[in-house]
Amino acid sequence: MQIKIITTGGTFDKVYFDAASEFRFGEPIVGDLLAEGNVEFEFEVESLMQKDSLDMVDADRERILQAVEQSAGDRILVIHGTDGLVATAQRLRDVKDKTVVLFGAMQPARMRYSDASYNLGFASAAVQLLPHGVYLAMNGRVFDPRKVRKNRARGRFEAPDE
Numbered sequence: 001m002q003i004k005i006i007t008t009g010g011t012f013d014k015v016y017f018d019a020a021s022e023f024r025f026g027e028p029i030v031g032d033l034l035a036e037g038n039v040e041f042e043f044e045v046e047s048l049m050q051k052d053s054l055d056m057v058d059a060d061r062e063r064i065l066q067a068v069e070q071s072a073g074d075r076i077l078v079i080h081g082t083d084g085l086v087a088t089a090q091r092l093r094d095v096k097d098k099t100v101v102l103f104g105a106m107q108p109a110r111m112r113y114s115d116a117s118y119n120l121g122f123a124s125a126a127v128q129l130l131p132h133g134v135y136l137a138m139n140g141r142v143f144d145p146r147k148v149r150k151n152r153a154r155g156r157f158e159a160p161d162e
């Protein structure tokens with residue numbers, strides 16, 4: 001099984017320079033993280049854009065949708081900024097005949113204390129096990145894009161009724 005990994009930017013690939021939180025996007029780190037994890041599955045990484053999800057517009061979401069739909073495989077991970085994660089997942093929710101799992105990180109993958117590696121591992125398992133559909137995988141849970149929100153105060157994703 002080959003998994004297509006589409007990177008779009010977001011905190012996952014950010015590199016911070018100083019206490020004022022000035023940042024830039026580094027090269028996608030997902031391949032290095034998967035190599036460190038000694039994964040057994042084949043994967044292909046496509047860096048579609050390097051954008052903070054707060055700056056994403058409808059045209060960016062259309063570009064992500066096209067990349068997903070044009071992917072030859074049926075198992076796709078999308079690394080995305082957490083602020084726009086739900087909106088993009090909702091835009092993708094009608095994708096047919098593919099399993100698409102979107103995820104991100106609250107802290108950059110290059111930082112010592114980050115949820116990035118865990119979220120990557122969790123999303124990698126989810127994309128292999130879930131039936132076709134579009135999902136969010138964050139904080140050790142899988143969500144329906146229509147039934148999830150980011151809780152900034154708690155620093156996690158949750159169902160609206162929690």
